[in-house]
Amino acid sequence: MEAIVKLRIKQVLKGDQNAFAEIVELYKDKVFQICYRMLGNRHEAEDLAQEAFVRAYVNIHSFNITMKFSTWLYRIATNLCIDRLRKKKPDFYLDAEVAGTEGLDMYSQIPADTALPEDEVESMELQETIQAQIEKLPEKYRAPIVLKYIEELSLKEISEILDLPVGTVKTRIHRGREALRNQLRHL
Amino acid sequence: MKCRDEIIGLMHEYLDEDITKEDESFLRGHLRSCEDCRAHFHELEKTVVLVQSSSRIVASPDFTQKVMSSLPKEKKKVGAERWLKNHPLLTAVSLFLVLMAGTLFGTYNQDEQFSVSKQPNLMVENEMVVVPSGETVNGDVVVQNGDIRIEGKVNGNVTVINGHNYLASAGSVTGEIEEIDQIFEWLWFKIKNTGKAIFQINEQK
Numbered sequence: 001m002e003a004i005v006k007l008r009i010k011q012v013l014k015g016d017q018n019a020f021a022e023i024v025e026l027y028k029d030k031v032f033q034i035c036y037r038m039l040g041n042r043h044e045a046e047d048l049a050q051e052a053f054v055r056a057y058v059n060i061h062s063f064n065i066t067m068k069f070s071t072w073l074y075r076i077a078t079n080l081c082i083d084r085l086r087k088k089k090p091d092f093y094l095d096a097e098v099a100g101t102e103g104l105d106m107y108s109q110i111p112a113d114t115a116l117p118e119d120e121v122e123s124m125e126l127q128e129t130i131q132a133q134i135e136k137l138p139e140k141y142r143a144p145i146v147l148k149y150i151e152e153l154s155l156k157e158i159s160e161i162l163d164l165p166v167g168t169v170k171t172r173i174h175r176g177r178e179a180l181r182n183q184l185r186h187l
Numbered sequence: 188m189k190c191r192d193e194i195i196g197l198m199h200e201y202l203d204e205d206i207t208k209e210d211e212s213f214l215r216g217h218l219r220s221c222e223d224c225r226a227h228f229h230e231l232e233k234t235v236v237l238v239q240s241s242s243r244i245v246a247s248p249d250f251t252q253k254v255m256s257s258l259p260k261e262k263k264k265v266g267a268e269r270w271l272k273n274h275p276l277l278t279a280v281s282l283f284l285v286l287m288a289g290t291l292f293g294t295y296n297q298d299e300q301f302s303v304s305k306q307p308n309l310m311v312e313n314e315m316v317v318v319p320s321g322e323t324v325n326g327d328v329v330v331q332n333g334d335i336r337i338e339g340k341v342n343g344n345v346t347v348i349n350g351h352n353y354l355a356s357a358g359s360v361t362g363e364i365e366e367i368d369q370i371f372e373w374l375w376f377k378i379k380n381t382g383k384a385i386f387q388i389n390e391q392k
Contacts, residue, residue, distance in 0.1 A: 017255065017258060020255070020258070021251055021254075021255055024250070024251045024254050024255070025251055028246045028250050028251060028254075029244075029245045029246055031246075032244070032245065032246035032250070033244055036244055037241070042244075046246065046247060046250070049246060049250070050250070050253055050254050050257060053254045054254065054257050054258060057258050057259075058259070126237075127241060130237050130238060130240075130241055131241065134238070134241075145238065149235065149238040149239050149241075150238070150239075150241055155203065155205075170199075170203060170205070173199075173203065174196075174199040177199065177202070177231060177234060177235070178195075178231075180234045180238065181227075181230045181231050181234045184230075184233070184234050184237055185230050185233075185234075
């Protein structure tokens with residue numbers, strides 16, 4: 001895949017926007033997944049994932065072709081998410097939690113057309129709980145946990161994405177794991 | 188407590204798949220004997236499984252389209268280059284036609300010197316070719332960038348390129364008289380002549 005991507009990048013560098021559309025298609029779900037797990041909000045995650053691709057396009061001339069493209073792209077996306085988390089103001093979104101309803105969001109206030117099977121409801125509730133606990137992690141632990149366990153990246157790749165020494169990444173993953181253990185032990 | 192911190196550190200190293208054989212066997216031995224650490228380790232393992240089980244979520248179907256519409260517009264030059272790359276046959280044909288037209292136009296413009304086909308009984312006076320009265324010229328007469336005045340007889344065709352022909356009342360031409368003053372007529376004349384020449388060569392063989 002990297003070989004195809006590098007070829008497309010060369011075409012993009014010559015000014016071919018259609019080649020960039022192929023790159024977006026290849027990575028959109030991965031980038032969106034990172035943003036969603038970091039932010040916990042589909043609307044915001046989609047905005048930032050799109051912004052990550054736009055920034056990648058605008059700065060593609062600064063991409064080192066010997067480097068792995070996904071690492072560079074994930075770095076852009078992760079940095080955007082971290083910036084957003086640092087200056088986050090409360091926003092009104094359909095998937096924002098409703099105050100005092102313990103994890104229910106605006107979507108759950110919309111009447112469903114069909115009843116969901118119990119197992120599916122339980123599974124969705126579990127997913128929401130896990131995501132809520134990930135969101136409770138401080139951003140410095142959240143990013144490495146998301147990259148390791150949801151994107152399944154190596155410590156080396158995570159260190160390149162976050163621009164941190166491998167030792168620091170390991171420590172943050174350990175602490176993030178411990179924090180999640182405390183939060184999820186009752187499940 | 189120091190011992191416990193050390194054991195927890197080994198648990199994390201194990202989960203990172205970054206543990207030495209000695210440390211792993213030490214950890215296993217400790218977990219067999221210590222219930223608290225065993226519970227802690229199982230909780231960590233369960234945490235990893237739960238986080239990894241988070242369902243895959245995908246971007247909206249129009250995600251790529253939204254990204255592409257947000258990009259700065261590409262230069263027209265690039266669009267044209269891409270069109271050329273995507274239509275190589277049309278590009279090749281167009282290029283051939285342009286080059287051919289250029290060559291022919293160049294040749295047409297370069298052919299501005301006065302010239303006349305060689306027949307012994309033709310007279311030339313200041314870019315005016317004269318078929319004298321009482322004389323008979325056998326074969327086709329071609330005059331380029333000059334005029335012709337026919338007072339005698341021509342057994343063949345008379346072609347004047349970028350010039351005029353003047354046929355005296357006593358003069359006669361057995362073939363066709365043709366005046367060419369446009370590039371396409373000249374081109375057709377060239378093609379016909381080339382065709383004739385090829386045909387004659389084949390006949391001789």
